[in-house]
Amino acid sequence: MTTKTRTKSDASDELRLRAAWIYYMEGETQSNVAAILGVNRITVTRLLSEARRRGEVAIQIKGDLAPLVALQRDLEKKFGLDRAIIAPLSDASADPTAVIAVAAGAHVSSVMRAGLTIGVGWGRTLHESLPHIEGRTLNNVRVISLLGGIMEARRFNPTEFAWRFAELFEADGYLIPAPALVDSTEARRVLLEQCGLDHVFELAETGEIAVFGAGGISEASTTYRLGHLNEDERRSLAHAGAVGDVLYNFIDAKGQRVDHPINDRVISISLENLARIPHRILVSGGQDKITVIRAALHAKYPTVLVTDEITARTLVSQDG
Secondary structure, eight states: OOOOOOOHHHHHHHHHHHHHIIIIISOOOHHHHHHHHTSOHHHHHHHHHHHHHTTSOOOOOOSOOHHHHHHHHHHHHHHTOSEEEEEOOOOTTSOOHHHHHHHHHHHHHHHOOTTOEEEEOOOHHHHHHGGGSOOOOOTTOEEEESBOBOSSOOTTOHHHHHHHHHHHTTOEEEOOOSBSBOSOHHHHHIIIIISOHHHHHHHHHTOSEEEEOEEESSTTSHHHHTTSSOHHHHHHHHHTTOOEEETTEEEOTTSOBOOOGGGGSBOBOOHHHHTTSSEEEEEOOSGGGHHHHHHHHHTTOOSEEEEEHHHHHHHHHSOO
16 A cells, blocks of 8 residues: 655645635635635735636636627727726626726736736725736736835735736836835935835836726725825815825826825826826726726826726716
């Protein structure tokens, strides 16, 4: 009788496949998967991403989506987009994050290729798209973070998103080792000029693609909930006309950067430089973001919009 020795690789493969099965087939959340397997949530995210990269998980959506195609064309014509990608969503009260994340993951997977330089933002929807991005080995890919991070490691740390995204394609990652919002304009100047962070943003400007989100200005916004802005700052921005932000650049209803001191303390690529990147993918949706998405579209910041059906219908039906 012979005994087969269980290797570390076997255990790793089993853990990865169990995580994928529980998440995709049983419909559990990543937090529940972590509890069931006795690991932390970040480990589950890594396992799911690795399963997608290895081709062990494939997501297919089939059905008659002709009405959505017509809606996509309406959105493209109204705002001059190269492309609109709309995820089906019938319940206006539902959180659209999950369906937008699936659509975003599929689109980003389709545009990735060898030799690409791609800038990435951060946010809840982008973070949720990670398990839906088809990772694979690509040569000479550079992933550039388009804005700084946060002082405390939390779920939506932008630096974490950038390196997790880079890891999917075994790419070189260029991160911003600074907060997204610093204490003063002088601190921003020092970080950009003397610490060389401006070089990272200059590198991003040479890229072909940018993937980013848009945030609202309400109390429900990720920026506010994560403590990046306090209540006085949030109200002050709203009073100045801000309807939300694109990569931490706070904009008004026309998509113009508002005149506010916070905009002078941001460690992020400027909107002007963002516009120099040829292929710009905005991933966002939800009732609390309608105004900021519309502003970004009018200002031509994205060339591609990935959103949900309810958001798309609202944008098309609005005047202007």
